[in-house]
Amino acid sequence: MTDTTKTTPTARGLIPLPLAAARALLLAGGIATTASAFLAWTWTSEFPGDLTITGYPGGLQWLTFTAGILTALFALAAYGIRGLGWLLPARNNAPLVLTAIGAFGVTWYTIISIAVELGGLANLEPGGYIAAIASVLPVLGAFALPEPNTGDTKENLKAYIAKPDGIPAPQPLSGWAERALITVVTALGLAVFTYGIDTEYGELFIGYLIVVVFAVWALHTAGLIDRFSRLVAHNRSFTLAMGFAAAIVFPFTQSNDHYANIGVNILIFGTVALGLNIVVGLAGLLDLGYVAFLGVGAYTAALVSGSEFSRFSGVQFPFWAAALAGAAASLIFGVLIGAPTLRLRGDYLAIVTLGFGEIFRIAVNNMDGDSGPDITNGPNGIPAIPDLSFFGYNFGEAHDIAGFTLGRFANYYLLMVLIMAIVVLVYTRAADSRIGRSWIAIREDETAATAMGINGFRVKLIAFALGATLAGLAGTVSAHVTYSVVPNPYQFAGAAPPNSAFLLAAVVLGGMGTVAGPILGAALLYLLPEKLVFLQDKSLLAFGIALILLMRFRPEGIIANRRRQLEFHETGQLDVPDTTTLTDEPATVTKAGA
Amino acid sequence: MNNMTTPVLEARDVTMRFGGLTAVRSVDFTVNSGEIVGLIGPNGAGKTTFFNCLTGLYIPTEGTVSYKGTVLPPKPHLVTMAGIARTFQNIRLFANMTVLENVLVGRHTRTKEGLWSALLRGPGFKKAEKASEERAMELLEFIGLADKRDHLARNLPYGEQRKLEIARALASEPGLLLLDEPTAGMNPQETRATEELVFAIRDKGIAVLLIEHDMRFVFNLCDRVAVLVQGEKLVEGTSEVVQADERVIAAYLGEPFEGAPGEAEAAEVAAAEAQNASTKGDAQ
Incomplete structure (x- = not known):
């Protein structure tokens, strides 16, 4: 257990301090930051979260507390304390630097927003100043850690946050321990996610984002995320089951039905994004009008829901029939749109699908009996969609189950978990099959794929129709959740999800071709406008900037598909799978361009 | 002659x-x-x-x-x-698929499991997938790339990419x-x-x-x-x-x-x- 960075002769910190001092500063700073969360930072409770109490953290102070603890933990791990070695398998500096910056970021963000919102530094109590100073210490300590000096400041700074190659492989765990670990991580993930959804004001959500981003980044550079994904790869179905268990537990942790509402909307958005992932991520067809299929499903369900404003107000399908009808209508619509357009490639397909998406919205807007046939009630839409009822379980009412109250949205949330489970199953099974391989082949090289005997048009049409069907299925639930369907949300771009642009962004941000990616992307894209209400009309601008930054620094999305990651990062090194050992590679290869 | x-x-x-x-x-x-x-x-x-x-x-x-x-x-x-199967003058492999997957794509015409069988995963599907994989592995052994089945095609040396393209073509029988x-x-x-x-x-x-x-x-x-x-x-x-x-x-x-x-x-x-x-x- 020797520090590899110490052995490099040119290694020294950006801030000239001996290693012992740097580490001591990190640890002391981490502890001091944690402790400062217990002080009063401001004198008035006007700043949300009540940061006035000495002896108990409130609101954003909890985040400072968490970040401080993380910093201290990594600092202790760097000392080689027994039992914490697993935190820093590569003994590198990046996790220390990143957690220190995270603690500093969230503390200073809080201090500055107190000063700005309450109008001046006078609103800070001494505790606030102590926290500000305490959180600087670990950053100073972190940048005093020795790193190889290249003489170039930019390179030096990069070295501090770089993930090292060749992180030692973990000791193999027993299957039982692996599962226990996955369970713990899932529970932790649920707790973190629930905290994010339950944040009550924008400042807290921003602080939460700062801490989560830096913590995840630190874990990534420490190599822990890679280790965990290897565990997941070994226990794929167990992880999937745990994920769904966590999703089912979520509404039981919520006392306020508003947060279950956010949850159900995220699930609807995520399910549709996953459907789009088949079309975009697997088959590589850029569809800019995908939200129309959600609309078709929603309108179909609304028409047969028994709403008195429906054109067929006498008809009330049971939910399973309505869901099938919605999915079938979307399927038909998908084939009708796909058949003529899928002969086009690339940009042309994108433009045509964009057009068809808008045609849906405009057509629905006009089918009001005046300018078109009387079907959809025009811009007024179909309101008063009755709640679902399964075997006497009315979704519109709150139910008490084992001491927990499940409100209206929690009921729909659980239904959506079921629908999402179906969609995830369809996605994973379709992707890992002959048809899934042919989608990827079409995406990779359409000419070669057809020369291998793949009927490109047919295979693309299946992808398009399947994606449409899944979106339609989600749409049938969404109609009931929102009580009414109107044409407006089913547009190309808008300030709030779902719309085609947001759906596509969720897939691309989260990670194309993965299952978890689009769901995570959907959660983020739904939560950001929901939580950051103060951005108001600037939310689209912020969204655009965030998108540009992410595409610049992580083009493969937050959760990277292995294929995609290699596509975007030409490393030049051979990618060797875990299972095979690297034997002598032929060194005589000439790469002549004849 | x-x-x-x-x-x-x-x-x-x-x-x-x-x-x-x-x-x-x-x-x-x-x-x-x-x-x-x-x-x-x-x-x-x-x-x-x-x-x-x-x-x-x-x-x-x-x-x-x-x-x-x-x-x-x-x-x-x-x-x-x-x-009739072919290869291309400028190699056109599915670069981001593994060696085995490339050959499996070549099997496309000789298998017929569609979307439904992929979703339902009946015994027929599993049998067909297994047979396809066996056939693909035979071909990889024939051209000498069996030990690289899980490598991405893009990471193969040039000569092996040419071979893989031939194996992929042969997979269509x-x-x-x-x-x-x-x-x-x-x-x-x-x-x-x-x-x-x-x-x-x-x-x-x-x-x-x-x-x-x-x-x-x-x-x-x-x-x-x-x-x-x-x-x-x-x-x-x-x-x-x-x-x-x-x-x-x-x-x-x-x-x-x-x-x-x-x-x-x-x-x-x-x-x-x-x-x-x-x-x-x-x-x-």
Whole structure:
């Protein structure tokens, strides 16, 4: 257990301090930051979260507390304390630097927003100043850690946050321990996610984002995320089951039905994004009008829901029939749109699908009996969609189950978990099959794929129709959740999800071709406008900037598909799978361009 | 020479025009079963265009292509289905799929599990997937890439990418394999290995038609060689016949002592015109 960075002769910190001092500063700073969360930072409770109490953290102070603890933990791990070695398998500096910056970021963000919102530094109590100073210490300590000096400041700074190659492989765990670990991580993930959804004001959500981003980044550079994904790869179905268990537990942790509402909307958005992932991520067809299929499903369900404003107000399908009808209508619509357009490639397909998406919205807007046939009630839409009822379980009412109250949205949330489970199953099974391989082949090289005997048009049409069907299925639930369907949300771009642009962004941000990616992307894209209400009309601008930054620094999305990651990062090194050992590679290869 | 055998591929009067440009002009061409046939010609003679006409990537302006007696529809996937597989001049692997997945894609026409069976995962699906994988692994062993089954195709060295492309084509169980410059960019050892590979493929009962610039490779390997110049078939015959033909030498090197030095192109045009004075194609 020797520090590899110490052995490099040119290694020294950006801030000239001996290693012992740097580490001591990190640890002391981490502890001091944690402790400062217990002080009063401001004198008035006007700043949300009540940061006035000495002896108990409130609101954003909890985040400072968490970040401080993380910093201290990594600092202790760097000392080689027994039992914490697993935190820093590569003994590198990046996790220390990143957690220190995270603690500093969230503390200073809080201090500055107190000063700005309450109008001046006078609103800070001494505790606030102590926290500000305490959180600087670990950053100073972190940048005093020795790193190889290249003489170039930019390179030096990069070295501090770089993930090292060749992180030692973990000791193999027993299957039982692996599962226990996955369970713990899932529970932790649920707790973190629930905290994010339950944040009550924008400042807290921003602080939460700062801490989560830096913590995840630190874990990534420490190599822990890679280790965990290897565990997941070994226990794929167990992880999937745990994920769904966590999703089912979520509404039981919520006392306020508003947060279950956010949850159900995220699930609807995520399910549709996953459907789009088949079309975009697997088959590589850029569809800019995908939200129309959600609309078709929603309108179909609304028409047969028994709403008195429906054109067929006498008809009330049971939910399973309505869901099938919605999915079938979307399927038909998908084939009708796909058949003529899928002969086009690339940009042309994108433009045509964009057009068809808008045609849906405009057509629905006009089918009001005046300018078109009387079907959809025009811009007024179909309101008063009755709640679902399964075997006497009315979704519109709150139910008490084992001491927990499940409100209206929690009921729909659980239904959506079921629908999402179906969609995830369809996605994973379709992707890992002959048809899934042919989608990827079409995406990779359409000419070669057809020369291998793949009927490109047919295979693309299946992808398009399947994606449409899944979106339609989600749409049938969404109609009931929102009580009414109107044409407006089913547009190309808008300030709030779902719309085609947001759906596509969720897939691309989260990670194309993965299952978890689009769901995570959907959660983020739904939560950001929901939580950051103060951005108001600037939310689209912020969204655009965030998108540009992410595409610049992580083009493969937050959760990277292995294929995609290699596509975007030409490393030049051979990618060797875990299972095979690297034997002598032929060194005589000439790469002549004849 | 293998004669007395049945024709696998018969191209009749194949002509391909792009607007005013005639790239391939009424080419008649036959490949018999068990044969290795070479197609050579100077750059831009229309060899790859002719290949594309055979495999349905292009719809020939005139003429028909038939495989074992039935006329092929001009759709690439139907051509592959019928039993003609091909490789590409510039390697076109599915770069971000693994070696095994690439070969499995090649199995597409010989399996028929659709979306429903993929979703329901019945016993038939599992059996078919297993059989496909076994067949693919056999092919990978045949070309010597079995130990790299989980590598991404893009990470293979150049020579192995060429081999993998051949394995992928073989996976569709073809009766005729078209190789478009299989040794382009290879070093001499790799070229020799490819030679062995082509013989081994022929021994499996698959006829091979190949385009190649490496003359030693072509004349070592092929039972019959056809020369395409400016979209027209100049000569066809055994290696000896083609090597001795003056028009071929003229097409490649220019006619000796005729025309100004460095005007090989002019000589080439002259050679083609001498062959067929009535037309004046400007196939590039």
